[in-house]
Amino acid sequence: MSLAIIDDDFMVCTDCLMIIANDDASGLDYSLGEEEAEVREHEILEAIAEIQREEGQIAVGDSGKDDEFSSSPCACCGTRLAGARHHCVLLGDSRER
Template sequence: MATIVDDHVMVCDDCLMLIANDDATGLDHFLDEASAAARERELHDAIAAAQRDGNYLVVGDSDQNEEFSTSSCDCCQTHLAGSRHHCVLMG
């Protein structure tokens, strides 16, 4: 049975789409092809690092989302301001 390792992981929109749907196609809307591919690799690496030791990230409670935050993403560490979405690290 999985247990909660961290119940307050706040991630950016880019990380959320990969965590929830394994979908990075939204990056193509804002970045050229090479930049989108590089960003996708960066996000996959960040998520893999967070999921080390057999842990895994899951989408959390949308009531805990922040519409606007200047805090860095707990996953990819981007410092761009924007939405932060609640996720849970399970182990």
């Protein structure tokens, strides 16, 4: 299978980026209580799994395309909380597109 960028405008929140980039959700502990952090991590992991099952692999993109402040929903978890959005890409089978 040959992977290609199938979406070059996949903007995610900081919470999702931590997990996509580092498979690490420990940063959630700084802003949420223990139970809330666990729930949030589960929500994000489910969103990532669904996207990767339905669309393709999520990869960290170009930090130069990050948006310091946005009210757009996160393309991964869907949060509508305003804040930074980080550029990621979706990679998929180039033969399917």
